[in-house]
Amino acid sequence: MTTRVFSGVQPTGNLHLGNYLGAIVNFVKLQADHQCLYCVVDLHAITVPVAVWGGPDELRRNTREVTAAFIASGIDPKQHIIFNQSQVAGHAELTWVFNCVARLGWLNRMTQFKEKAGKDRENASIGLYDYPVLMASDILLYRATHVPVGEDQKQHLELSRDIAQKFNNDFSASIAGNGHGDGFFPLPEPVITGPATRVMSLRDGTKKMSKSDPSDYSRINLTDDADTIAQKIRKAKTDPEPLPSEEKGLESRPEADNLVGIYAALSGKPKPEVLAQFGGAQFSGFKSNLVDLAVAKLSPIAAEMKRLTDDPAYVEGILIEGADRARAIASETMNAVKDIVGFIRKR
Template sequence: MLEIGYNKDMMEGKTILTGIRVNSEMTLGNFLGALLPMTRLANKYSLNNKINIFIPDLHTIISEVDGELQKNLIQGIKYYLAAGLEVNKNVHIYRQSYVPAHSELCWMLNCVATMGEVSRMIQYKEKSKNGDAGTNVAIFDYPVLMAADILLYDANYVPVGEDQFQHIELTRDIGERVNRKFGEIFVLPEKTEKQVEFIETANSAGGIRIRDLQNPEKKMSKSALAENSKIMMNDDPLRVAKKIMSAQTDSLGKIAFDMFNQAGISNLLQIEALISDVPLQEVISTWAGETRYGDLKKKVAETVSTYLSEFQAKVAKISDEEVYQILAEGERYANEVAQAKLLAVQRAFKLR
């Protein structure tokens, strides 16, 4: 893929920020769609740019947590490390709730944001069933806290899924409103078009959404009832291989990448490309015209089970103490940067 304007040797002095909620154990879909691409992106750009990876624990508690929040949190960071994240002086990992400026800036941005623009957020409408009175307020205010998460650090790029793009635009609108009233306090994140262009450099397979193994019309989800429909990152690798061998495909009898007519086969090709870290087009070309679906399943099953075996072994070797040390260093950085930005906003609002 041609990466115009995003050559890793040319881009410098930018801040890339992302966060992944830790409500539960991670599916292979979450891992391949978010965590692994972000790890590779961080390693690619961290020499000359700041990489902020935060654990959005305040966002996480707006809904039920499956398991123990703290255990999930530590496990999530171990997953980054096991996936190959190179922690250096430009890579900062921190917990949202350990940086109080996030909450305070959110309140101040609430004084600038309007009910109309926040209520138009698609995620709010979906999660609140179009404004049901029983919806907790945090679901409504989620995008404003997200704006604070971004604006505190002058983040330029925020790798997120498509369902979050509207929140990035809201962040820009709120930040621009503050800047017009008080001067250039915030650096605004790039517009959606540039965010998309940048996100596409994160993985060699392009924009992806890993599908349900038994119903590839849907994305892979932990909440799916059929165990064979999903792969969890802590699944037994041998069991995972069996799940892939039983994946639903089609009756066309020819391997091709076609998400409309051959979603199951296309899903397997995506998984192979992402885990192998090779361009999707290369994987497509390798299998183009082949007719034996079983051979493709066998190859993907071998690739995934081998990767998971090695990944799980790496996770087991990472101690909690190592994670807490990384967090302590990241939170020192985050509090220093965030507090300086918060003070500028407090002064603008005449609170200081």
């Protein structure tokens, strides 16, 4: 079977350094050795109230922005597939089949629903509750073998594996009878990413960098220009101690650890190497070096994103072409699933 990667990013606006280092930069690396599908998961975006995702115009704008970020960061839409989820009906169609395979107890254990729904769970949408099943469909619709995930999505990937395994077990005779051997769906493996996969706030090193933080100085947005990037890094919270020479010296120093992790990820160096270079130095000097590195890496992405988002027809053309290619793979999967389950279909 082809080694295939699937991953998605929600079009929620204000993509930031955490999205880039935690996901997109790894998407770019995976292109070299895998067939990749990178999806703007707009069906997932509407699982929360309209006031949160912003309505139709905002959703379209954010979808184009994520697409622009993919391309500007180095994902090649000719060699790989970039598309938005809602253009491929198989995502929703397979979700219903998987809803009949998954078990209520499995979903009740999903911690992210509890966190997102908060105390008012009775008022949460069914979509938010069923989000992990849709995520399983996203992955398995393309029979993906590998999924780059952060810590907050590991539980959902485990659910995807459970659903795939139960489908294979429940329909084992039909799967074999339809010429698919012992199992139809692969059990997707996580791709564990490198340093700074969890980028923290520039104002509080104990909190994850987030677009919802009221302070724009808590994050570096992918649309920030060079001057803004420099200003945010210089104003980032630190402590009065010099940088340590060894990684254990970052314990109990969350802001220092965060900035060193960002430098490591942007430079492609491990943290010990960064500390060997800057250990004993004051933060002012280290921040100057981090400014130079961040501006060199990020400002070209911001410029290219602006160029692309200024041409919405071009960006939408990329999504339409990508969806056509994704749909061809998805149709093969759905036809096989219908035969395995016993649905009559046009041939």
